[in-house]
Structure formats: C-alpha cells, structure tokens
Amino acid sequence: MKIEALFVDSDSTAEPEVERIATALGLVPRPVESAREVFAAVLAAPDPVGAGKRMLYLTANRGAFIRDCPGTAHYTCCGYRILHIAAYCRMDCAYCILQSYFHPPVLTYFLNRRDLAAELQAEFAKNAIQRFGTGEFTDSLIWEAISAGNEDLVRLFAGQDRCVLELKTKTVAIERLLPLAHRRRTILAWSLNRAATAARYERGTAGIDARLAAAARAAARGYPVAFHFDPIVIEEGALAGYLETIETLFSRVDAERIVWISLGALRFMPALKAVIERRFPGTPLACGEFISGLDGKMRYFKPLRIRFYRAMAQAIRRRAPGVCLYLCMEDDEVWQEALGVVPARHGGLAAMLDEAAVRVCGLSG
Numbered sequence: 406m407k408i409e410a411l412f413v414d415s416d417s418t419a420e421p422e423v424e425r426i427a428t429a430l431g432l433v434p435r436p437v438e439s440a441r442e443v444f445a446a447v448l449a450a451p452d453p454v455g456a457g458k459r460m461l462y463l464t465a466n467r468g469a470f471i472r473d474c475p476g477t478a479h480y481t482c483c484g485y486r487i488l489h490i491a492a493y494c495r496m497d498c499a500y501c502i503l504q505s506y507f508h509p510p511v512l513t514y515f516l517n518r519r520d521l522a523a524e525l526q527a528e529f530a531k532n533a534i535q536r537f538g539t540g541e542f543t544d545s546l547i548w549e550a551i552s553a554g555n556e557d558l559v560r561l562f563a564g565q566d567r568c569v570l571e572l573k574t575k576t577v578a579i580e581r582l583l584p585l586a587h588r589r590r591t592i593l594a595w596s597l598n599r600a601a602t603a604a605r606y607e608r609g610t611a612g613i614d615a616r617l618a619a620a621a622r623a624a625a626r627g628y629p630v631a632f633h634f635d636p637i638v639i640e641e642g643a644l645a646g647y648l649e650t651i652e653t654l655f656s657r658v659d660a661e662r663i664v665w666i667s668l669g670a671l672r673f674m675p676a677l678k679a680v681i682e683r684r685f686p687g688t689p690l691a692c693g694e695f696i697s698g699l700d701g702k703m704r705y706f707k708p709l710r711i712r713f714y715r716a717m718a719q720a721i722r723r724r725a726p727g728v729c730l731y732l733c734m735e736d737d738e739v740w741q742e743a744l745g746v747v748p749a750r751h752g753g754l755a756a757m758l759d760e761a762a763v764r765v766c767g768l769s770g
C-alpha cells in the first residue's frame with residue numbers, strides 16, 4: 406500500500422491495531438478530532454479522488470457493520486448482506502463507483518472489530534442461511550498488508566454452519582489466508598475481466614493471469630471460490646477476450662470448488678461520467694452508447710448485453726454445467742434471453758445463491 410498519511414480518530418488512538426498498522430506502513434499516526442480534518446486534507450489536493458487513496462483514516466464504525474445490499478426495485482438483486490469493515494480502495498479502476506459514492510472518498514478502516522464480531526454472532530444465532538460479503542465498499546483483500554482482520558473473520562465464520570463469508574478482490578493477497586482452518590465457510594472471490602480490459606481500466610490491480618493463479622491455489626487448499634465478470638466492458642472485439650478468460654479460468658480452477666459466477670455489464674450513475682473523464686482523460690470507457698435504466702444508471706443497449714451474456718454463459722456451462730450462474734442487476738427479460746431461465750423458477754435469485762452456498766460450502770439449513 407502506498408499510503409502517505411495516516412490519520413487516527415483521537416477516540417481510537419489506544420486501539421492496539423493502530424500501532425501495528427503504523428509500523429506496517431512506516432508512518433507516524435496523526436490524531437484528529439473528527440473526520441472533517443481528514444476530509445479537508447483530501448479536498449485540498451488537486452485530485453481528491455486520487456488523494457483519498459493515499460490517506461488512511463483509522464476510526465470506529467459508529468453505525469451498523471451489517472447492512473442489506475442496496476439493490477433496486479427494478480432489477481433482480483442477490484440479497485447478500487454487506488459487512489462494512491472499511492471504505493474505499495488503494496487500486497484505481499476507471500469505472501469504480503466508489504469514486505463518486507463517498508464525498509469525499511477516503512481510505513477508511515474501522516478498528517472496533519469486537520463490535521463487528523458481536524453483530525455477527527447475533528446473526529449466527531438466528532440459524533438462517535445468510536451470505537455476507539466485505540467487497541461492496543472496498544476491495545476485501547487490500548487490507549491484508551496491514552491487518553489480520555480477514556483472518557479473524559475467516560475463523561469466526563469457521564465456527565458456525567449457517568452463514569458464509571465472501572471476500573472479493575482484484576489482488577492476489579491470499580498468503581495469510583491459505584493455511585487457515587476455514588471449513589469452507591469463506592469464499593474467496595475474484596473479479597475477472599478480459600485481460601486487455603483489465604490492463605486498460607484497472608490500474609494497480611493484479612493481472613488476470615495472476616488472479617486466476619491465486620484462485621487455483623485457494624481452490625487447491627479447499628477454499629470455495631467465486632468469480633465475477635463485472636463490469637463487462639463492451640468494445641470492439643471484446644467478446645473473444647472474455648471467452649478466452651473463461652477458458653483460462655476452467656483450465657486452472659477445479660469447477661467443483663466454484664460456488665457461483667456472476668455476469669454484469671458496465672453500468673454507472675451519470676455523475677460518475679464526469680469523474681471518469683476528469684481522472685482518465687481520453688479514456689473510451691464512458692464514450693459508448695448508453696441508455697438510462699429504470700434505476701437511473703447508464704447501461705448498454707439490451708440486445709448488446711444479452712449477446713455478451715448469452716455467449717459467456719454458453720462457454721461457462723460447457724465447462725461447468727452445474728455451476729450457479731447469475732446476472733447482476735438485470736431484469737427477467739434479460740435473464741430469459743441470455744440464460745434461458747428466470748430466477749423465480751428457482752425460488753428467486755437469493756434462494757439460488759443460498760442453495761449454491763449450502764451445496765459447495767457445506768452449510769446446513
């Protein structure tokens with residue numbers, strides 16, 4: 406992590422993790438009375454969105470650690486539960502929604518992990534199948550370099566039989582997690598793309614080959630794994646590249662270990678377009694033809710999305726007919742055209758994912 410400044414909430418300076426993180430980064434922590442001081446430092450930079458990636462703010466999460474996935478009323482949602490362990494990311498994908506989600510975006514890590522553990526224990530006690538993930542507001546594994554927080558989570562989930570944790574990443578930072586007794590309650594998941602798209606739009610991330618090599622190692626250590634082709638960027642000649650990534654995936658990773666694979670085409674709120682154009686001048690990313698969806702997000706035309714989903718789904722099903730394959734934020738018409746099925750036929754998308762988690766992760770319902 407190339408962090409240049411470390412801020413700590415004055416209420417949190419006594420937390421033992423502060424010293425460990427400061428040592429790992431080689432920085433002297435600067436106490437602050439409130440987040441406003443950090444925001445002011447970020448906003449003073451010429452590129453606040455970029456500056457927020459180089460300043461780390463350690464604080465307590467004073468809200469709920471567990472939140473429901475926002476989803477939308479108009480598209481099929483996967484119903485997973487967000488574990489809000491941290492915010493923002495040190496990597497720099499041109500399409501990253503977090504660039505315009507936080508005002509301003511600041512790399513933030515929450516130290517009150519005992520509260521997180523207590524919230525989780527209360528959920529475990531409900532005896533319901535639930536899927537949790539930390540990859541909504543951050544990349545799950547960028548924190549491996551400075552914190553043992555993921556190790557604690559893997560152990561916590563390993564101690565129960567109803568819930569599963571998904572750690573989603575574009576890194577290869579799995580060394581610390583490999584030897585853990587995970588009991589298949591943690592899914593290591595990678596965002597995938599075609600190699601050229603990743604190289605062009607995913608600055609600072611591990612290459613696709615490296616991600617797949619890490620996934621193969623995780624699967625070989627018994628971890629359930631998952632893959633998210635999201636966002637699919639539709640450009641001239643791109644489909645062949647996506648099909649190539651799918652072939653490489655199945656040549657490396659044992660299909661039996663795959664819990665689910667998702668497909669999701671690029672979509673973004675209109676406000677992100679200006680940020681992309683300012684931060685990545687000349688990028689063709691947001692220049693394609695988009696239409697506004699029912700949730701206000703810009704999307705590629707339906708027939709284009711369906712064409713990509715259908716071809717990718719066929720390639721995936723040829724190699725892994727039984728794998729749980731789903732579309733992210735699409736409606737029934739797209740599901741039917743692309744996958745030949747609508748989630749309702751299987752009790753809904755959430756039920757489909759629960760079933761996959763039970764089957765591959767050994768949960769008991």
Ligand code: SF4
Pocket residue numbers: 493494495496497498500501502503542543544575610
């Ligand atoms: S890895 Fe994920 S969170 Fe990080 S910049 Fe890319 S899209 Fe955003």
